[in-house]
Amino acid sequence: MVNVQLLTQAVGELDEDRVMALLTEFVAAMPTAEEALSALNACQQGMNAVGELYETGEYFVGDLIFAGELLTKAVDLIKPVLRGEGAATIGKIVLGTVRGDIHDIGKNIFKSLVESAGFEVYDLGVDTSPEAFVAKAREVGADVVGMSGVLNLATAAMKNTVDALKAAGLRNGVKVLIGGNPVNSEVCRNVGADAFTTNAAQGVKICQGWVK
Amino acid sequence: MADSQRLYQERVQLYKDAARHRKTNRVVILANIWTWMTYDMGYKLSETLFDSKKMGQVVTKFQEKYQFDFFMDFGGRNPLAISGALGHTDYIINDETANLNINDFSYVEPEDYAEISENYTKFLWTKFLPRKYQKLNEAGAKQKMLNAGAEFGKFVQHSTEIAQTMASDYGVPPAIFLGTPAFWNFFEILFNWLRGIKGLSLDLRQRPEALKSALDGVGVTDFFGMTLKEYRQSSQKGTDPSKGPDVSTYLLGHSILSKKQFEVFYWPYLKELFDYAEEYDKILHIFAESENSRFYDFFKEAPKDHVVIHLELDDMFKAKKEIGDKVCLCGGMPIDLLYNGTVQANIDYAKHLIDELAADGGFIFSQNKMVSYATDCKAENLKAVNDFIREYTI
Numbered sequence: 001m002v003n004v005q006l007l008t009q010a011v012g013e014l015d016e017d018r019v020m021a022l023l024t025e026f027v028a029a030m031p032t033a034e035e036a037l038s039a040l041n042a043c044q045q046g047m048n049a050v051g052e053l054y055e056t057g058e059y060f061v062g063d064l065i066f067a068g069e070l071l072t073k074a075v076d077l078i079k080p081v082l083r084g085e086g087a088a089t090i091g092k093i094v095l096g097t098v099r100g101d102i103h104d105i106g107k108n109i110f111k112s113l114v115e116s117a118g119f120e121v122y123d124l125g126v127d128t129s130p131e132a133f134v135a136k137a138r139e140v141g142a143d144v145v146g147m148s149g150v151l152n153l154a155t156a157a158m159k160n161t162v163d164a165l166k167a168a169g170l171r172n173g174v175k176v177l178i179g180g181n182p183v184n185s186e187v188c189r190n191v192g193a194d195a196f197t198t199n200a201a202q203g204v205k206i207c208q209g210w211v212k
Numbered sequence: 213m214a215d216s217q218r219l220y221q222e223r224v225q226l227y228k229d230a231a232r233h234r235k236t237n238r239v240v241i242l243a244n245i246w247t248w249m250t251y252d253m254g255y256k257l258s259e260t261l262f263d264s265k266k267m268g269q270v271v272t273k274f275q276e277k278y279q280f281d282f283f284m285d286f287g288g289r290n291p292l293a294i295s296g297a298l299g300h301t302d303y304i305i306n307d308e309t310a311n312l313n314i315n316d317f318s319y320v321e322p323e324d325y326a327e328i329s330e331n332y333t334k335f336l337w338t339k340f341l342p343r344k345y346q347k348l349n350e351a352g353a354k355q356k357m358l359n360a361g362a363e364f365g366k367f368v369q370h371s372t373e374i375a376q377t378m379a380s381d382y383g384v385p386p387a388i389f390l391g392t393p394a395f396w397n398f399f400e401i402l403f404n405w406l407r408g409i410k411g412l413s414l415d416l417r418q419r420p421e422a423l424k425s426a427l428d429g430v431g432v433t434d435f436f437g438m439t440l441k442e443y444r445q446s447s448q449k450g451t452d453p454s455k456g457p458d459v460s461t462y463l464l465g466h467s468i469l470s471k472k473q474f475e476v477f478y479w480p481y482l483k484e485l486f487d488y489a490e491e492y493d494k495i496l497h498i499f500a501e502s503e504n505s506r507f508y509d510f511f512k513e514a515p516k517d518h519v520v521i522h523l524e525l526d527d528m529f530k531a532k533k534e535i536g537d538k539v540c541l542c543g544g545m546p547i548d549l550l551y552n553g554t555v556q557a558n559i560d561y562a563k564h565l566i567d568e569l570a571a572d573g574g575f576i577f578s579q580n581k582m583v584s585y586a587t588d589c590k591a592e593n594l595k596a597v598n599d600f601i602r603e604y605t606i
Contacts, residue, residue: 014417057506062468065413100306102313105409152547153309153585181502181525186548 001035002026004042011046012053014063016070019043023077036081043074047116051201064200065105068112089120091143091211094136096124098157103150106180110146110200117204119144119211130157130164137165142174144207147193149180155187162192175210179203219383223281227385227456231495231540232517233574239566240456241601242388242542242578243280244522246289251310251586252277258305261292261312264370271374275382277591278598282456283387284499284582286374291367297360299347310586318411319343320402325415325422329429333437340406385456388497392460395440397481398430403465413468416477424477432481440484447492457497457520461485467502471509479510490515497542500524501582505531514539524581532569541569542576545597550579550589555596562597563604570606577601 002022010018026039050067053059059067093114097107104126115121122136137145145165147158158178165171176193179200188196194210197203226240243249250260253270260267267287290312295301304313319340320328328335342349347356375391378384386392402423403412415423432440452458466478489496496519503525504511511521512535522542523531531541544565549558562577569575583589 016418057471060468060470060473060506062409062413062416062473063470065410065468066417069414100309100311102304102315105316151311151313151585152551152581153311153587156587182548184548186552190552 001029001031002039002042004038004045007039007042008045008049011043011067011070011074012049014050014059014066014070016073019046019070019074020077023074027077027081031081033082036078040075040078040082043071043078044116044118047071047113051113051204054201055199061105061109064109064113068109071112071116088118090118091207092120092122092140093144093146093207094122094124094133094140094142095146095148096128096133097126097148098154098161099127099129100157101149101151101154102126103180104148106150106200107146107148110148110179110203113200113204114146114207117208119207130161133161134164134168134170137170137174138168143211144175144177146177146179146203146207148178149182152182154180155182155191158183158187158191158193166192175207177203177206216379216381216383220379220385223383224385224454224456227282227576228451228495230570230573230576231457231520233537233540233572235573235606236570237605238603239570239575239577239601239606240281241598242282242284242522242576243278244284244543244579244581245274245280245583245589246285247310247312248583248585248588249274249287252589252591256307257310257312258307260287261290261305262296264288264291264293264367264374268370268374268377272377272382275378275384278595279602280384280598282385282576283378284578285389286371286378286387286391288367288371288374288387288390291363294360294363294367295345297363298345298356300345308586310584312584316408316410317344318406318408320407320411322415322419322422325419325426328426329422332430385454388457388460388499389462392455392457392497393434393443394460394462395432395434395443395485396461397432397465397478398427399477399481400462400465401430401433402426403468409465409468412465416469416473420476427477427481432484440488444488444492447488447494449492451493451495456495458492458494459485459489460497460499463498463500463504466500466504466507471506474507474510482510483513486514486519489518494518495520498522505534508534511535512538520576522576522578528565528580529568537572537574540574540576543578543580544569544575545577545579547579547581547583547588550583550593550597551587553593555593558593558597559600562600566601566604566606 007022097104111121122140124132178193178196183196195206226236229236230240250257250270253273255270260270271286292301302314302317375386485496498521501524504523516538520540520542528544
């Protein structure tokens with residue numbers, strides 16, 4: 001059984017060597033699926049700590065990028081022993097960088113954090129058309145549509161996507177979150193989104209609030 | 213004296229007075245306008261980015277319309293014909309939106325840092341170039357290098373011609389980007405051209421000592437490898453009377469750093485530039501992308517009246533309050549407003565900025581983001597703001 005407290009702490013401190021050592025030893029001991037789930041939860045708790053440290057300014061964007069990579073490596077180690085057991089899903093998010101924009105780092109940071117918070121994420125990648133957002137949201141019954149963008153032109157694409165969700169009759173059934181450099185309260189209002197954020201950790205909290 | 217000469221001198225003086233916190237009658241207007249000018253002048257990026265003659269037409273027509281005092285860029289930022297001759301570019305052009313995107317990349321492997329630290333030039337020739345421009349590993353590489361050299365020659369010639377025309381016909385001093393010697397913390401060169409955002413983010417955590425050693429090994433440098441230490445040796449004391457700033461630097465990669473990381477990986481190199489500006493009585497122009505408030509403690513260390521800082525997304529009123537009059541602030545005009553607002557709302561905001569920030573000198577008016585894409589700005593708003601500022605007495 002992994003020491004969940006130590007694992008949570010190591011993830012929170014972004015101590016890659018310690019995280020990988022703890023998990024390698026854990027996996028070698030042939031844990032049960034239930035124990036693997038508890039290790040996964042410990043990693044998720046550690047990512048919450050990363051989000052909190054980002055909010056205080058102790059960590060910044062580079063740390064979040066690193067945290068995303070660390071979490072991916074940790075999950076890859078744990079996955080084989082989960083044997084199909086997965087953490088409970090608290091909601092479904094369709095996520096993408098909007099049409100005309102190919103910046104995906106902010107989107108990927110948000111994805112790592114929101115997945116670790118228990119959301120099932122359908123990542124549509126970059127340069128995503130409004131039609132693709134609509135089709136995936138309909139297909140999976142999304143709770144949230146998350147749109148990301150760095151370029152100022154992204155805000156127009158976000159608005160087009162919200163309009164497409166409305167035209168498809170889906171808008172009332174989903175919450176829309178926009179994120180990235182160019183968003184602010186005025187952009188949020190113009191786009192017709194429910195919330196905006198320039199902070200991935202805060203974005204996770206917004207989504208958690210919506211599915212409570 | 214010809215009007216253009218008089219204008220040139222007036223503009224240089226206005227810039228220097230602002231930098232030195234001397235009160236002026238009006239504020240300097242700096243164009244933080246990049247690819248948007250191509251869109252606004254009715255050209256396509258795919259034309260002008262490969263044809264510096266057309267770019268020259270864009271810049272001069274643009275100046276006739278808006279009458280800026282200074283420019284960040286005369287269209288030389290993305291000389292794609294040079295990398296095109298080498299068979300590769302990381303850029304993706306979208307003419308419809310006037311959009312120039314760049315894919316993330318990494319041409320540095322973690323184990324390269326030791327070599328970079330020891331012999332950066334060798335690394336560029338033996339590792340970077342063959343990795344980025346893979347066609348150089350094939351037959352015909354020599355011809356490709358010659359073609360790229362020829363394109364570079366054309367680029368320099370046309371850039372010089374544009375700068376000369378802007379000075380002689382329009383009284384506009386050299387652009388800050390490419391027209392002013394630029395020195396970079398090597399962290400920026402890694403971030404923007406060699407290692408990329410993801411690679412550097414991992415290195416900050418996985419191999420901080422190796423990264424730091426490369427930053428120290430290469431030092432503060434220009435594009436061509438001349439270090440600030442070497443440049444100092446040929447510097448004369450005093451500011452150049454024919455230019456606005458004497459040297460420039462660009463803070464872009466700092467946007468991934470926490471304050472603690474900045475102190476280690478950035479501040480020593482920025483301080484080197486501050487020290488140079490103070491010792492040689494130069495004016496340093498800094499362009500600082502993104503939001504910078506977590507770095508104000510460092511900016512406060514700037515030698516008074518020697519540094520202009522263009523803050524991109526910062527609250528300028530808060531910046532003025534917190535940094536004080538150590539540096540001349542630059543920027544402030546929100547491009548959200550320039551695109552979405554009315555003419556009157558834009559003029560009102562411009563007036564508010566000037567009244568609050570320029571009353572005692574120490575402010576240069578500019579846009580708060582690099583104006584690049586079709587939806588970054590509306591022409592009538594930009595023109596109205598510039599017309600207003602030129603006439604507005606402080």
